[in-house]
Each structure stands twice: as structure tokens, then as C-alpha cells.
Amino acid sequence: MKGNEAIGEAAIAAGCRYYFGYPITPQTELAEYMAKRMPEVAGVFLQAESEIAAINMVYGAAGAGARTMTSSSSPGISLKQEGVSYIAGAELPCVIVNIVRGGPGLGSIQPSQADYFQATKGGGHGDYRNIVLAPNSVQELVDYTYLAFDLADQYRNPVMILGDGALGQMMEPAVLPETNQQVTDKPWAACGLKGRRKPNIINSLYLDPNRLEQHNLHLQHKYQLIEQSEVRYEEYHTEDAELIIIAYGITSRIARTAIEKARNAGRRIGMLRPITLWPFPSRAIRELAQKTKAFLALELSAGQMVEDVKLAVNGARPVYFYGRMGGVIPSTQELYEQMIQVISGEGGKGDD
Numbered sequence: 129m130k131g132n133e134a135i136g137e138a139a140i141a142a143g144c145r146y147y148f149g150y151p152i153t154p155q156t157e158l159a160e161y162m163a164k165r166m167p168e169v170a171g172v173f174l175q176a177e178s179e180i181a182a183i184n185m186v187y188g189a190a191g192a193g194a195r196t197m198t199s200s201s202s203p204g205i206s207l208k209q210e211g212v213s214y215i216a217g218a219e220l221p222c223v224i225v226n227i228v229r230g231g232p233g234l235g236s237i238q239p240s241q242a243d244y245f246q247a248t249k250g251g252g253h254g255d256y257r258n259i260v261l262a263p264n265s266v267q268e269l270v271d272y273t274y275l276a277f278d279l280a281d282q283y284r285n286p287v288m289i290l291g292d293g294a295l296g297q298m299m300e301p302a303v304l305p306e307t308n309q310q311v312t313d314k315p316w317a318a319c320g321l322k323g324r325r326k327p328n329i330i331n332s333l334y335l336d337p338n339r340l341e342q343h344n345l346h347l348q349h350k351y352q353l354i355e356q357s358e359v360r361y362e363e364y365h366t367e368d369a370e371l372i373i374i375a376y377g378i379t380s381r382i383a384r385t386a387i388e389k390a391r392n393a394g395r396r397i398g399m400l401r402p403i404t405l406w407p408f409p410s411r412a413i414r415e416l417a418q419k420t421k422a423f424l425a426l427e428l429s430a431g432q433m434v435e436d437v438k439l440a441v442n443g444a445r446p447v448y449f450y451g452r453m454g455g456v457i458p459s460t461q462e463l464y465e466q467m468i469q470v471i472s473g474e475g476g477k478g479d480d
Contacts, residue, residue, distance in 0.1 A: 131266045132157035132296045134304075135225055135289065136165060138273035139197050143308040144223070145171035146196040148185035150178060152204045153237040154293035155227035159199065179204040183211030183224075190220035191330040193317030195277055199225035201293075202243050203234065205251075212286055213252030217332030219347075221280035223273065224258070225289045227296035230455040238455020239293035241377060244432035247290050248406040255344055257351045259287040259358065260405040262376040266300035272403075274305050281312050283354055290405060292428065294378045294457065360403035361412055365391065369398030371471045372416055374437050375426040376402045378457070383426050386464040390471075397467055405433070410440035417444040424470050426463060427451045 129137065136158050139147070147162040159175065166173035172189075176182035182198050189196040200208065205226045215222060228243045230236035247260045259279055261272040269291060276287040318328045334340035364384060366372055375383040380401040390397045400416060402409050413423070422445050425434035434449045441447050450466045452458050 129266060129302050130157060130297065130299045131269050131291065132227065133161045134266050134270050134302050135199070135273050135291075136161040137304055138270040139223065139277070140165055140169055140171070141305045141307045142274045142277040143195045143310075144197050144277060145169065146186075146189040146194045147171070147198070148174050148176050148182040148189070148196070149198050150176055150182050150200065150204060152201045154229055154239075154296050155199050155201045155225065157296070158225065158227070179207035180211065183208035183215070186222050187211060187215050187218070187220060190215065190222045191218065191317065192319045193314040195221075195281075197223040197225065199227070201227050201229045202231050202240070205243065205246065209246075209252035212258070213250070213254050213256060214332050215286050216256035216258070216347075217254060218330050219284040220286075220330065221277075221284050222286050223276045223280055223289065224286055225273075226291070228290065228292045230453070236455045237293065239295075239378060239428060239457060240453070240455060241292060241379065241428040242430070242432065242453065243290065244405065244427070244429060247288050248408070248436075256347065257285075257354070257406055259283070259285060259354060259407075260290050261287065261360075262290050262403060262405050263295065264377050264380050264401070266295070266298060267302045269295060270302050270304060279358065281314075283350060284316075285350070285354070290377070292378055293455070355407040358404060359407045359409050359411070361409040362401040362403060363398070363412075364401070365396075365398035366400060366416055366420075367398070368396050370396045370421045371398075371467060372420045372423050373397065373399040373426060373467065374402070374413065374423055374433070375399060376405065376433065379426050379428055382458060382460055383463055385460045386467060389460065389464050390467055395468065395471055397471060402433075408436045408440070410436070413437060413440040414442070414444075417441045420445060422446045422448060422470060424448045424450065424467060426458075426466075428457065429453060
């Protein structure tokens with residue numbers, strides 16, 4: 129399946145029956161797919177009048193206890209940020225898909241990873257966090273979309289799938305999961321009294337500063353639990369690596385091929401691939417810093433994830449960076465040359 133369409137089918141299998149969105153390249157196929165499939169599964173598809181409207185429709189459906197999703201690409205996600213903050217403040221579960229394109233501004237429709245800051249540091253106003261999953265294949269788009277709905281319900285929190293234009297547009301084989309037939313009981317949802325004496329209220333407004341502080345402390349405690357329980361990453365040849373690559377998404381696939389080439393040439397290079405960008409695998413990177421010589425962060429950006437890598441390493445080892453911007457995807461040979469340059473002691477672009 130094409131990546132965008134695979135996300136849609138996985139969402140339906142996970143029990144999503146409410147999709148609200150607005151077309152923008154390179155994720156439009158996802159909205160188009162949901163427009164076709166939702167009526168077939170007795171679901172609701174609605175093309176909103178704007179991205180702002182779409183995210184607030186998600187707020188409403190999530191508040192009523194439904195499994196709901198929206199999707200967009202970079203500028204559209206920017207428009208949704210106020211609504212995402214409201215959803216996080218009201219502790220509502222939902223899934224948000226960002227198939228990232230080049231920026232800033234209108235930029236281009238080519239693949240990018242320059243929305244890392246926006247996704248992992250909140251993006252909107254206030255002290256909140258999204259759980260952020262970063263697949264690197266069509267199969268992982270399926271697997272982590274399915275997982276995203278469970279995580280959203282478990283923690284009553286927005287979960288973001290951070291892909292890119294390459295993943296959204298590529299076509300690969302994928303095994304689809306079985307349809308989730310379970311209906312998750314949500315006693316907090318605003319879906320009618322149903323015999324209860326006290327109605328449920330969905331809200332993120334606290335006029336009393338002490339009550340708002342207590343709510344924020346509650347949210348921070350939840351985020352700490354997520355950091356303890358939901359970190360996901362993949363290691364590749366890290367056991368003896370003198371240089372460890374940190375890369376995610378489509379970049380990690382190019383990097384893996386370059387690492388194989390370097391290994392065949394006798395160079396001990398490995399990779400840690402973050403799958404959860406938040407919570408970030410800081411502890412795993414910190415432990416690897418005790419036995420490797422250096423790190424090289426590879427991104428389709430001017431350098432965003434590299435800041436989290438540096439925080440995790442905390443000066444124990446040099447951290448180098450190489451990135452391409454504007455939708456340019458580096459070749460395997462290009463990344464191989466950067467790896468060899470660093471491991472040979474010649475430094476690299478943006479090294480610390």
C-alpha cells in the first residue's frame with residue numbers, strides 16, 4: 129500500500145470511526161482514502177472548512193469518547209496547534225498525523241524532518257507534551273498508527289505520527305492488523321448522563337491559579353509515567369561501534385545502508401534509531417556514550433533532534449551533525465562519506 133493509505137486502513141482497524149481533515153500535499157491521499165472508507169465502516173468523514181476547524185472537531189469527538197483522528201502536513205499542523213493544546217489540557221485521546229514537508233512557510237511539498245521541534249516540544253501554548261511516534265516504513269506506519277490509538281486512550285493524551293513526504297508517498301508491502309472489536313469504556317467522556325448523578329465536563333479552563341497549578345502538576349506526573357514506560361528505539365550494531373549514528377524516519381533507512389557499506393569496509397559504525405521522539409531515548413544514548421567514541425546525528429533539517437542528542441550525551445562524547453534541507457534527500461554515498469569523515473577524525477558539519 130501507499131504509506132498515506134496504509135495509515136488510514138490501520139486507523140480503521142484500530143477502531144477509528146471519526147476523521148476530520150483538510151487536504152494538503154503530501155498527505156492528501158490519506159484524507160481521500162478516509163473519504164472513501166469511512167462510509168463503508170459506518171464511520172464519519174468530514175472535510176472541514178479549515179485545519180483549525182478540523183482539530184476542534186477532533187476535540188468534540190474525543191470528548192464524546194470516540195476514537196478520532198486528523199491528519200495534515202506542516203503548515204496545516206501549525207494551524208492546529210491551539211486546538212492540540214486544548215486537547216492536551218482537557219486530557220482527550222486522539223491521533224494526529226503529520227506527513228512533513230519542507231519549510232519554513234509554504235516551503236515545498238518534498239520530504240522534511242524540520243517539524244521535530246514543533247512535535248516534541250509541544251508546538252502550542254502551555255506546558256504539555258504529545259507522544260510522538262516516528263515510523264520508517266509503510267509497515268511501521270501501520271503498526272504505530274494502530275498503537276497510537278491505544279496509547280492515546282491509555283494516557284488520555286494526543287499521539288502524533290511524525291512521518292514525511294517520502295514515507296507518505298512510497299508504496300511497500302504491509303501486513304494489516306485485525307480489526308479491534310473492543311469498545312473501550314471511557315467513564316470520563318461527555319456522552320450523556322446514562323443514569324449518573326453528576327455530569328462529566330470536558331474542560332481546560334481553570335480560573336483559580338491554584339487549581340490550574342494542581343492540574344499542571346497532574347499532567348507533569350502523567351508525562352513522567354510516559355517517559356518511564358513508553359520509550360521505544362532500535363539499535364543496530366551498537367555493541368562494538370566507535371561511532372553511533374542517531375537518525376529516525378526515512379533518514380534512518382538511508383543511514384542503515386551506509387552503515388552496512390562502512391561495516392563491509394571494516395569501520396565499526398552502528399546506529400540508534402529513536403522510534404518515540406517523545407519520550408526521547410535519552411537514557412539509552414547516555415549509556416552508549418560510556419562505550420563509543422562519538423555520535424553523528426543525521427536529519428532532514430538544519431539540526432533539531434541533535435539538540436536532544438547533545439542533552440543526552442551531556443558532553444561525555446563529541447556529537448556531530450549532518451543535515452539536508454528544503455526537501456533534499458541525501459544519498460547513501462553522501463551519508464557514508466560523512467560517517468567516514470567523522471570516524472577518521474576529520475570532524476563534521478556542526479560538530480560539538
